[in-house]
Amino acid sequence: MPYAAQQQYCRDCPSDGKIMKILNAPIQEKYIRELKAGDEVTLSGTIYTVRDQAHKRLIQDIGRGKELPFDTKGAVIYYCGPAKAPKGRVIGSCGPTTSSRMDEFTPLLLKKELKAMIGKGRRSKEVIAAIKKYKAVYFLAPAGCGALISKYIKKAETVAYPDLGPEQILKLEVKGFPLIVGIDSQGGSIYDKD
Amino acid sequence: MKIITVKKIENAVAQLAREANLFLRKDVLTALKKSYRLEKNKRSKLFLKAIIDNAVYARKEKLAICQDTGLPLVFIELGQDVRILGDFKQAVIKGIALGYRKGNFRESIVSDPLLRGKPVYQGAVIHMDIVKGSKIKITVMPKGFGCENKSQLKMFLPTVGIGEIKKFIIEAVKTAGPDACPPYVVGVGIGGTADYASLLAKKALLKRIKLQRGLSPACPPKQQWREGTVSGLERELLLQINKLNIGPMGLGGKTTALAVNIEAYPTHIAGLPVAVNISCHALRSATAVL
Incomplete structure (x- = not known):
């Protein structure tokens, strides 16, 4: 079934009952091309937490020609440094962090076939151009709602850089994670509202 | 002793x-609930609800x-x-x-x-x-540092007009834009020295958010403020900031800030320091007396 026909009613989503598009991670380009800034989607599958210091290391590794700790092809990364998991839970509070701090690293990762990023706030002109060029997508997660977001994380495990503590790369299994398309593959932005 | x-x-x-x-602080939660009722932008309204739900869920599940x-x-x-x-x-x-x-x-x-x-x-x-x-x-x-990163300080000339100061504060909110988890509480420190103005801006965030009937949170009613007074400035800035159409999560709407809190202090004849410290909607603090 084509993805556009797979729609669901999502009770916890910001759209509050509106029909949302369902996406699975890793994401294929043909599905990304259908997304428009402002679309509400839910994401299920495997995503990776990558933030400031981990970005720095990935870029260094690419520069040195080293193999990266996860396959960036079609990958979705989440700008997030979660709180620790309380007993009996998979993860603690885990909302998005400010995406623009990652801007200088993003174009190179998109060149490495990274397909989607999840964060909060604006991106640089260079990032928007790279999103357009490589047909990727930038999602917004509900900012400052880390406790609620933890409900959508079903599994979390370390992939790389445990010495970075909360900034290590985690592999997350998510189910029905509610997101809004911030920047689409044509370079359209949700913040261009005027 | x-x-x-x-x-x-x-x-x-x-x-x-x-x-x-x-x-979450009671005054912040109350201000969020009030904004939820007043917000007209549909998606922003739902996002405000998510923020409130998040606070309720965090309390219940003992999550940050x-x-x-x-x-x-x-x-x-x-x-x-x-x-x-x-x-x-x-x-x-x-x-x-x-x-x-x-x-x-x-x-x-x-x-x-x-x-x-x-x-x-x-x-x-x-x-x-x-x-x-x-x-x-x-x-x-x-x-949190998402919003702390948006802090600003400017050493104005003592002869500056109030308009320039207002412009600087509003510009600081514009610069933060959708990045630092709006709706914000805007802390402003006016006077003292460079370091002290910054401290005042931070301390301003500890002031309780006041609510007034029919207006945005923390907006004092018209008869209570005069041009040039601190509460007058708080009111005016809040009204102007909420016209920026940044809105919750940057999705637009009239809830860009829940409050503008100003702390003022004596300063030197040669200067006028103004600091802005923005807080995200999760403005957190707790106090005890021993």
Whole structure:
């Protein structure tokens, strides 16, 4: 079934009952091309937490020609440094962090076939151009709602850089994670509202 | 003279650290609920509901309201008739670490700002004030860095018009835009020195958000303010900021700020420092008196 026909009613989503598009991670380009800034989607599958210091290391590794700790092809990364998991839970509070701090690293990762990023706030002109060029997508997660977001994380495990503590790369299994398309593959932005 | 042991201080700080991060301040929650009722932009309204739901869920499940539990600030008003037995500052740092560990909060502090290294729990910015009496008032304020990064300071000329100051504050909010988790509470410090204006801006965030009927939160009714007064400026700035159409999560709407809080202080004839410290919607603090 084509993805556009797979729609669901999502009770916890910001759209509050509106029909949302369902996406699975890793994401294929043909599905990304259908997304428009402002679309509400839910994401299920495997995503990776990558933030400031981990970005720095990935870029260094690419520069040195080293193999990266996860396959960036079609990958979705989440700008997030979660709180620790309380007993009996998979993860603690885990909302998005400010995406623009990652801007200088993003174009190179998109060149490495990274397909989607999840964060909060604006991106640089260079990032928007790279999103357009490589047909990727930038999602917004509900900012400052880390406790609620933890409900959508079903599994979390370390992939790389445990010495970075909360900034290590985690592999997350998510189910029905509610997101809004911030920047689409044509370079359209949700913040261009005027 | 009253004697207080460091153990008591450590435990009190640990408890406040936990409370501040788990339970959203009542005045902030009330302001959010009011904004939810007033917001007309449909998606922004739903996002405001998500913020309120998040606070309720965090309280119920004992989860941090936000994973960024900040670089904790500790404001201490120490009564001059109190005698502390033991290492006071160490007790505060230990209390923070204890509370954060117990709460399963994130280790967000690097002990060296340049070398970075593995983040830990140990660290706080402590502001101490000596006051009259025999009590200690402790306030713990976890300040996330998404919004802390949007702080601004400007040393104005003493002859500057109020319009320039307003422009600077509004511009600071515009610069933060959708990045630092709006709706914001905007703390402003006017006067003192460069460092003191910054402290005042931070302290302004501790002021309770006042609510007035029919208006946006913290907006004093017209008859209560005069042009050029602090409350007049707070009102005017809030009205103008809420016309920026940034809105919750940057999705537009009239809820860009929940409040503008200003603290003013005497300054020098040659200058006029103005600092802006923006807080995200998860404005957290907790206070206890020993």
